[in-house]
Amino acid sequence: MSDVQFSPQRLDEILTLVKRYPKAQSAILPVLHMAMEDFGHLSIPTQQLVADTLGVRLMMVREVVTFYTMYREKPCGRNLLEVCTNAGCMLNGADELLAKLCEKLKIQPGETTDDDMFSVIEVECLGACGGAPIVQINGDYHENVTEHHLDDVIAKGRTHDPI
Amino acid sequence: MIPSDPKKVTAICFANIDVPKMHTLEMARQQGAYQFLPTVLNTFSSEHIVSEMKISGLRGRGGAGFPTGLKWSFVPKNTGKPTYLLCNADEGEPGTFKDRDLMRFDPHLLIEGMIMAGFALGVKDAYIYIRGEFIHEAKRLNDAISEAYAANLLGDNILGSSYSMHLTVHRGAGAYICGEETALIESLEGRPGRPRFKPPFPAVEGFFRCPTVVNNVETLATVPAILEHGGEWHKAIGTPNNAGMKIFSVSGNVKKAGNYEVPLGTTMRSLIEDYAGGLQNGSVPKVIIPGGSSTPWLLAEHYDVPLTYDDLASAGSMLGSGAVIIIDETADLIALTRRLAHFYAHESCGQCTPCREGTGWLERILTRIESGQGKQEDIRTLEDAAKHMAGRTICALADGAAAPILSLLEHFPELVEQAIAEKTS
Numbered sequence: 300m301s302d303v304q305f306s307p308q309r310l311d312e313i314l315t316l317v318k319r320y321p322k323a324q325s326a327i328l329p330v331l332h333m334a335m336e337d338f339g340h341l342s343i344p345t346q347q348l349v350a351d352t353l354g355v356r357l358m359m360v361r362e363v364v365t366f367y368t369m370y371r372e373k374p375c376g377r378n379l380l381e382v383c384t385n386a387g388c389m390l391n392g393a394d395e396l397l398a399k400l401c402e403k404l405k406i407q408p409g410e411t412t413d414d415d416m417f418s419v420i421e422v423e424c425l426g427a428c429g430g431a432p433i434v435q436i437n438g439d440y441h442e443n444v445t446e447h448h449l450d451d452v453i454a455k456g457r458t459h460d461p462i
Numbered sequence: 463m464i465p466s467d468p469k470k471v472t473a474i475c476f477a478n479i480d481v482p483k484m485h486t487l488e489m490a491r492q493q494g495a496y497q498f499l500p501t502v503l504n505t506f507s508s509e510h511i512v513s514e515m516k517i518s519g520l521r522g523r524g525g526a527g528f529p530t531g532l533k534w535s536f537v538p539k540n541t542g543k544p545t546y547l548l549c550n551a552d553e554g555e556p557g558t559f560k561d562r563d564l565m566r567f568d569p570h571l572l573i574e575g576m577i578m579a580g581f582a583l584g585v586k587d588a589y590i591y592i593r594g595e596f597i598h599e600a601k602r603l604n605d606a607i608s609e610a611y612a613a614n615l616l617g618d619n620i621l622g623s624s625y626s627m628h629l630t631v632h633r634g635a636g637a638y639i640c641g642e643e644t645a646l647i648e649s650l651e652g653r654p655g656r657p658r659f660k661p662p663f664p665a666v667e668g669f670f671r672c673p674t675v676v677n678n679v680e681t682l683a684t685v686p687a688i689l690e691h692g693g694e695w696h697k698a699i700g701t702p703n704n705a706g707m708k709i710f711s712v713s714g715n716v717k718k719a720g721n722y723e724v725p726l727g728t729t730m731r732s733l734i735e736d737y738a739g740g741l742q743n744g745s746v747p748k749v750i751i752p753g754g755s756s757t758p759w760l761l762a763e764h765y766d767v768p769l770t771y772d773d774l775a776s777a778g779s780m781l782g783s784g785a786v787i788i789i790d791e792t793a794d795l796i797a798l799t800r801r802l803a804h805f806y807a808h809e810s811c812g813q814c815t816p817c818r819e820g821t822g823w824l825e826r827i828l829t830r831i832e833s834g835q836g837k838q839e840d841i842r843t844l845e846d847a848a849k850h851m852a853g854r855t856i857c858a859l860a861d862g863a864a865a866p867i868l869s870l871l872e873h874f875p876e877l878v879e880q881a882i883a884e885k886t887s
Binding site for chain 1: 492544557559561587593594633635636637638649650651652653654670672711712713714715718719720721740746751755789793796798801806808809811879
């Protein structure tokens with residue numbers, strides 16, 4: 300038995316979802332998304348929970364967790380800022396934007412601030428190049444992002460306001 | 463409403479894209495969604511639908527441009543196995559952002575297209591594989607699907623007919639390769655997205671080794687209009703062999719980046735100047751990437767190329783997903799190429815050695831050249847590595863990784879030579 304557990308409501312949701320697929324293993328990706336929502340990151344006990352819930356081997360879950368970039372095995376800051384620097388964003392100043400963001404937070408891409416408030420990562424194309432540069436903040440797409448907008452985001456994040 | 467005179471058609475997939483609240487079933491129905499569905503379910507045969515799709519000349523809008531009707535006709539009958547329909551909504555090719563707008567603003571158009579496609583193919587379970595980052599778009603789809611279920615547009619005995627279909631949204635988790643249809647299938651089976659050898663093609667052996675059709679969002683969203691107005695109607699739009707409208711995602715150094723649906727055959731110049739507001743700097747692009755970052759570059763001399771699968775192939779590139787990236791004089795082409803090389807190295811699934819090793823080589827050499835540490839032999843090594851990757855792997859990711867580098871070396875060798883000559887150490 301794993302130390303972490305899904306809530307009864309979540310388990311119901313998972314059982315309903317599994318029925319939509321020919322085999323339960325198809326639900327590994329969506330159930331990992333749910334586990335990220337519930338537990339923030341995917342520790343080994345959480346991955347074991349996903350494996351046990353779906354009746355698959357831990358190694359099948361590990362293989363998925365380590366292949367896909369959205370699954371985090373370690374916690375990140377309270378606010379996650381994902382900056383796209385691929386072609387469309389790069390042509391519209393994303394490198395400069397990322398550099399300024401890191402300067403303001405005094406961290407490097409891939410790092411978390413000392414107070415655990417912000418994590419910044421550089422990501423690949425987010426599929427919204429019409430609004431370049433794009434920053435995905437706590438899951439929401441922010442388009443045509445300016446330095447000024449980042450200042451607002453940081454100020455809100457620091458006061459614990461939702462961004 | 464889409465006009466029944468093909469000459470008057472100005473949009474198919476985006477016909478209602480600006481209608482407020484179009485994502486709700488109520489508004490979608492007011493605009494005519496699902497009106498023709500009972501006719502299809504009660505009076506059309508599978509053969510008739512596939513035949514109309516073939517006549518329509520619709521070619522897959524996801525990138526490869528394979529004729530949709532022909533793809534559907536490859537599904538074997540009476541195999542004793544279920545047939546699956548998968549919508550490829552893993553929009554990840556740098557420069558492509560059209561499917562996102564379709565899904566968030568007009569999800570019922572996609573759902574209706576999937577019901578009709580599913581009916582034609584005898585599908586009981588269909589899935590929309592959407593990229594993991596599209597959290598809100600996935601929710602939009604799920605809300606629309608819930609409304610459709612409540613209105614008996616999905617589920618058992620759709621609208622009282624004998625046809626039943628279930629539709630499930632499945633989120634990916636950040637892997638570009640899952641846009642490749644066999645990698646998408648692997649991912650939907652709960653595994654890493656590693657492309658499979660073809661043949662067998664998915665139409666014969668796909669999802670859990672059962673017959674499977676994988677179609678792009680825009681392709682499926684075109685189906686309702688084709689079935690309502692007929693294959694000949696669709697064929698009359700665009701140019702011969704390149705029928706229909708196409709959404710182009712225009713990005714880069716343009717004034718009004720965005721999605722524009724135009725008839726195939728519209729020129730690149732018209733797309734950029736009449737729709738995307740022209741260039742940010744100068745009057746003619748330095749480089750045009752016409753179909754997503756994996757497609758070979760075009761130059762200013764190609765500015766008047768008609769946007770068709772065939773004309774772009776003749777010009778030495780591809781229409782791809784319709785992702786036009788415009789690059790002006792201000793851009794640093796070596797830095798841009800290095801950035802794309804990084805992307806492909808990051809996204810290579812790693813199962814084929816030429817791609818796993820080659821993409822890393824390309825990135826490291828370009829990084830070296832960009833930082834002033836380049837060596838004379840680097841140009842040859844780059845070309846050699848790029849040429850030895852393309853065509854030597856299971857899927858086309860390696861070809862896509864090679865394209866920008868080969869384009870840079872072919873069209874701008876002096877830039878690379880200059881960067882190497884200006885060594886900093």
